[in-house]
Amino acid sequence: MELKIIPSSISPNKNTLKGILIEGSSVKYWLSEIQRMQISLFFSEVYAIPNQTPNSIWGCFVVSEMPFHNVDLEKNIYCQLIGNVLFIPEKTSVFPKISDNELQSLFFSRKHILHPAFGLVELSEPILWEKIIQEPIHNLINILKPVSSVFIPSKIKSFRIKPLDIEESLLLIEENTFPKKDFTQKPLNKQEKIKLNFYKRFFGENLSEPHKKKSLHTFLDKIFKKFSKKSENFLNHWQKDYEQLNQRNQSALKQLLDLLDKNPLEALKYAIPIDNKGIQRGETLSSNNWVLRKIWDNFSINQSNSSNSSKKVGLEQEDFFELENRYKKTAEEFINKKEFQKAAFIYMKLLKDYSLAAKALEDGYLYQDAASVYLKHLQNKSKAAECYEKGNMTLEAIELYKELIMNEKVGDLYIKLNQKDEAFVYYQKVIDEYVANNQYVKASLIYKDKMYLPLNGQNILLEGWKQDQDAYNCLNNYFANITDSDKLAKEIQFIYKNEVRDTHQSTFLEILKHEYKKGVVKQVTREIAYEIIADLILTNRNYIQELITFNKEDEILIKDTIRFKKKK
Numbered sequence: 001m002e003l004k005i006i007p008s009s010i011s012p013n014k015n016t017l018k019g020i021l022i023e024g025s026s027v028k029y030w031l032s033e034i035q036r037m038q039i040s041l042f043f044s045e046v047y048a049i050p051n052q053t054p055n056s057i058w059g060c061f062v063v064s065e066m067p068f069h070n071v072d073l074e075k076n077i078y079c080q081l082i083g084n085v086l087f088i089p090e091k092t093s094v095f096p097k098i099s100d101n102e103l104q105s106l107f108f109s110r111k112h113i114l115h116p117a118f119g120l121v122e123l124s125e126p127i128l129w130e131k132i133i134q135e136p137i138h139n140l141i142n143i144l145k146p147v148s149s150v151f152i153p154s155k156i157k158s159f160r161i162k163p164l165d166i167e168e169s170l171l172l173i174e175e176n177t178f179p180k181k182d183f184t185q186k187p188l189n190k191q192e193k194i195k196l197n198f199y200k201r202f203f204g205e206n207l208s209e210p211h212k213k214k215s216l217h218t219f220l221d222k223i224f225k226k227f228s229k230k231s232e233n234f235l236n237h238w239q240k241d242y243e244q245l246n247q248r249n250q251s252a253l254k255q256l257l258d259l260l261d262k263n264p265l266e267a268l269k270y271a272i273p274i275d276n277k278g279i280q281r282g283e284t285l286s287s288n289n290w291v292l293r294k295i296w297d298n299f300s301i302n303q304s305n306s307s308n309s310s311k312k313v314g315l316e317q318e319d320f321f322e323l324e325n326r327y328k329k330t331a332e333e334f335i336n337k338k339e340f341q342k343a344a345f346i347y348m349k350l351l352k353d354y355s356l357a358a359k360a361l362e363d364g365y366l367y368q369d370a371a372s373v374y375l376k377h378l379q380n381k382s383k384a385a386e387c388y389e390k391g392n393m394t395l396e397a398i399e400l401y402k403e404l405i406m407n408e409k410v411g412d413l414y415i416k417l418n419q420k421d422e423a424f425v426y427y428q429k430v431i432d433e434y435v436a437n438n439q440y441v442k443a444s445l446i447y448k449d450k451m452y453l454p455l456n457g458q459n460i461l462l463e464g465w466k467q468d469q470d471a472y473n474c475l476n477n478y479f480a481n482i483t484d485s486d487k488l489a490k491e492i493q494f495i496y497k498n499e500v501r502d503t504h505q506s507t508f509l510e511i512l513k514h515e516y517k518k519g520v521v522k523q524v525t526r527e528i529a530y531e532i533i534a535d536l537i538l539t540n541r542n543y544i545q546e547l548i549t550f551n552k553e554d555e556i557l558i559k560d561t562i563r564f565k566k567k568k
Contacts, residue, residue: 005114008093016067019079019087021049021115023059027132030060037071039064045126049118058118060127061087063111079113087113087123195241203239257326264330268342273350274324327351331360340364344373354378367391389413407433411450427451431460440464440474454481466499471507479515488515489524496528505532506543513549526550 022033034041044064051058061079068078078090083103088094094114098106111123259267327350334343340360348357354377361370371387374380385400394413401409407426414423427446434443440460447457458481464474475495482488492515500508509532516525529550536543544561551557 003098003114004095005088005092005116006095008091016081017078017090018064018067018081019113020062020068020071020073021059021077021079021089021113022062023075023077023117025057025059033076034062037073037076039068039071041129046129047113047121047123047126049113049121052118061113061123063087063123085109085111087111089115257323260326260330264333268330268346268350271327271350272323273352274320274327324351331356335360335363338364340366341369344369348373348377358383362387362390365391368393371396385409408446408450415450424451435460435463438464438467438469440467440469441477444474444477448481457481462495462499465495465504468503471504472510475508475511476514479511485520489521492521492524492528502535505536508532509536509543509546513546516550 020037020039022030024030024033030046034044034046039062043066044062047061047063049058049061050056079087080090080092081087082094083098083100085103085107086094112120113123114120256267256270256272259270327346331343331346331351334340334346340363344357344360344364344366347353347360354373358370358373358378361367361373367387367390371384371391371393374384374387381400381404385397385404385406388394388397388400394417398410398413401407401413407429411423411426411430414420414426427450431443431446434440434446440463444457444460444464447453447460458478461474461478461481465471465478479488479492482491492512496508509529512525512529512532516522516529529546533543533546536546541564544564547561548558
């Protein structure tokens with residue numbers, strides 16, 4: 001029997017493509033072509049193909065255990081395997097036709113290749129590459145590796161701010177708010193009290209009014225003038241000394257209030273903390289015995305005040321409210337001056353109002369400090385997370401949102417950091433929760449708008465329709481997502497034929513009415529609506545009036561439907 005190969009009109013051939021012919025006598029060329037076509041020698045066998053001229057090579061034949069897929073052949077040739085024994089070029093067939101069993105018998109179950117260029121060749125001995133390819137001799141060299149340079153990205157995709165530790169943040173709020181200057185005043189001693197009484201008799205009780213000349217004043221004035229022409233200097237000196245002594249003799253509360261008016265920044269270092277429960281615990285002293293002392297040696301969060309103020313001051317209710325209002329007024333003044341950190345110190349340390357302190361810091365864009373107050377003093381993780389997010393401290397915000405199980409927010413922030421895989425993990429958690437709660441529309445929006453997987457969103461909406469969970473909105477959104485009119489018409493027909501049960505008919509009719517009003521697929525929706533109405537009026541004649549929705553200009557039909565509805 002003479003076998004021939006002839007061109008085949010069948011394209012592509014039904015037989016499996018399991019071989020590639022490479023023409024050329026150079027082994028180096030074979031390997032370069034095999035590498036270019038990305039064929040693994042581990043899963044392949046290569047046979048040398050002799051030429052018709054003695055002692056010459058035509059090329060090689062590569063046989064793979066698995067079918068080739070998307071190989072860039074260029075001038076190489078695919079071969080098909082027939083009868084599991086004979087390779088022939090692609091798009092050819094054997095003549096005369098012969099069965100697989102006859103081929104097996106003819107070639108004794110040994111593989112051969114048939115090609116017009118070189119004839120019939122038995123594939124008996126594959127190339128053993130380990131005998132042909134020699135591993136190159138490696139020269140040992142010392143490689144000097146330079147120190148890693150600073151990486152400068154060509155494009156910044158995201159950035160974040162790393163916050164300080166909470167304790168360190170609050171420490172800076174307090175330590176850097178006010179300059180340190182001692183204003184401590186000692187109470188008057190016995191000699192100073194005698195001097196003050198003398199000044200009161202000499203100048204009068206009220207320093208704001210000009211003092212009246214008295215006999216003592218006149219007498220001393222004559223003596224000064226007799227011994228010195230600078231008597232006026234003595235009087236000025238006495239008056240200033242009187243004012244200072246009088247000021248020191250005032251109550252500590254009066255001194256503090258006066259200092260708050262004149263120099264609030266300095267006064268706050270001597271300010272006593274107050275709240276609804278009173279001042280610091282300790283032995284109670286009368287407000288008359290309270291001496292204005294420096295309370296804030298430093299502004300550390302771990303030190304509320306100095307040991308000098310460990311005793312509790314008993315303020316009258318009127319004095320308490322006056323001091324509280326003065327603190328609030330001072331804080332408001334700092335806020336108006338945009339000095340939010342100082343205002344926050346007053347709220348936090350003097351008024352013990354941590355909510356107002358945190359708000360002042362947040363309003364001043366001091367988001368890290370605000371977050372520290374929210375976390376340590378108010379245990380408000382939600383507000384702290386918001387502050388971290390506003391301050392671009394994204395990883396810290398993410399950790400808090402994870403604790404609060406706000407998975408969608410976590411996903412949004414991971415997207416902001418360009419970490420898509422992590423974001424999708426948390427978006428999927430949101431979707432799973434929505435599906436568990438039968439909120440299929442919300443789940444589809446996550447797929448569509450945040451994960452950019454519209455097909456997954458469509459599948460979720462269709463599942464909601466099938467489960468009859470918010471069925472109208474699910475299918476309405478499903479159709480709204482299809483922008484191509486031809487595809488929409490086909491989808492409406494498919495859903496009607498395959499996914500509309502008897503219990504779904506009235507709902508599907510409402511959806512058809514909505515699509516009909518949009519005017520994109522009027523013909524399809526009208527025809528399907530007629531079929532549904534025909535079924536529904538068998539049990540409820542009122543459905544006949546639904547025909548009017550699809551034929552508002554047909555006056556005869558409108559009259560007929562009214563008569564049909566009234567007919568018993």
